[in-house]
Amino acid sequence: MEKIASFTVDHLVLEPGVYVSRVDRDPASGAVVTTFDLRLTAPNRQPVMNTAELHTIEHLGATYLRNHAEWSSRVVYFGPMGCRTGFYLVVFGEVASRDILPLVTGLFEFVRDFEGEIPGARPEECGNYLDQNLPMARWLARRYLDETLLVADDAHLAY
Numbered sequence: 001m002e003k004i005a006s007f008t009v010d011h012l013v014l015e016p017g018v019y020v021s022r023v024d025r026d027p028a029s030g031a032v033v034t035t036f037d038l039r040l041t042a043p044n045r046q047p048v049m050n051t052a053e054l055h056t057i058e059h060l061g062a063t064y065l066r067n068h069a070e071w072s073s074r075v076v077y078f079g080p081m082g083c084r085t086g087f088y089l090v091v092f093g094e095v096a097s098r099d100i101l102p103l104v105t106g107l108f109e110f111v112r113d114f115e116g117e118i119p120g121a122r123p124e125e126c127g128n129y130l131d132q133n134l135p136m137a138r139w140l141a142r143r144y145l146d147e148t149l150l151v152a153d154d155a156h157l158a159y
Contacts, residue, residue, distance in 0.1 A: 005022065006021065011043040011044055012043075012044060014039065014042065015039070015042055016039045016040055016042055016046075016144070016147070016148040017039055017148055018036060018037070018038055018039075018097050018100065018101060018104055019036065019037040019039065019097060020034060020035070020036060020037075020095075020096065020097055021036065021037040021088075022034075022035045023035075023094050032093055032094050033090055033091065033092055033093075034090070034093065034094055034095045034100075035090045036088065036089040036090070036091070036097070036100055036104075037081075037086060037088065038086050038087040038088070038089055038104060039085060039086040039148075040085060040086045040087070040140060040143075040144050040148070041085045041086065042085075043083065043085050046085075048083065048084035048085055049080075049084045049085070050084075050136070051084070051131055052132055052133035053136035053137040053139075055080075055131050055132055055133075056121075056132045056133055056134050056136075057080075057087070057111055057137045057141070058080055058087070059118050059119055059120050059121060059126075059132070060110060060111045060118065060119065060137065061078050061087065061107050061110075061111065062078050062079075063119040063120070064106070064107050065078050065103075065107060068103065068106070070103075071091065071103050073092075074091045074092045074093060075089070075091055076090040076092060077089070077090040089104070105145065108141040108144050108145050109141075109145065111138060111140075111141035112141035112142045112145060113138075114134065114137075114138065118132050118134060
């Protein structure tokens with residue numbers, strides 16, 4: 001079998017940041033979509049996120065993105081990486097990291113500052129509603145904003 005493109009990126013040198021991981025044309029609709037790698041931790045060098053905080057960021061991030069005045073109609077997907085080092089954000093159109101940076105900054109400011117009941121975290125709304133950790137999600141968002149969002153590199157991920 002052919003190795004998929006994302007497995008060709010050297011995760012031993014990959015740093016936290018915002019990267020374009022791929023730009024594709026959807027074969028069914030012909031729409032162009034850009035996939036962003038929102039890397040919160042350095043793979044294989046920093047601890048991964050636990051599922052509770054990852055789940056909380058997913059709920060808050062999806063809520064923020066689906067309600068964003070400018071971007072809501074362009075968001076295809078927001079969700080965690082299986083390795084628990086970050087998230088994927090997929091949007092319609094060919095978009096550069098520098099152009100998505102204000103949206104990503106707003107998303108993580110929303111998570112950092114969020115107080116109250118986590119959207120979609122009730123048993124009738126979520127299949128694992130108890131697996132949430134808002135304090136840790138807020139801490140991760142604050143660290144990402146303070147230490148990482150200075151890195152937005154369109155050329156870093158070449159796949």
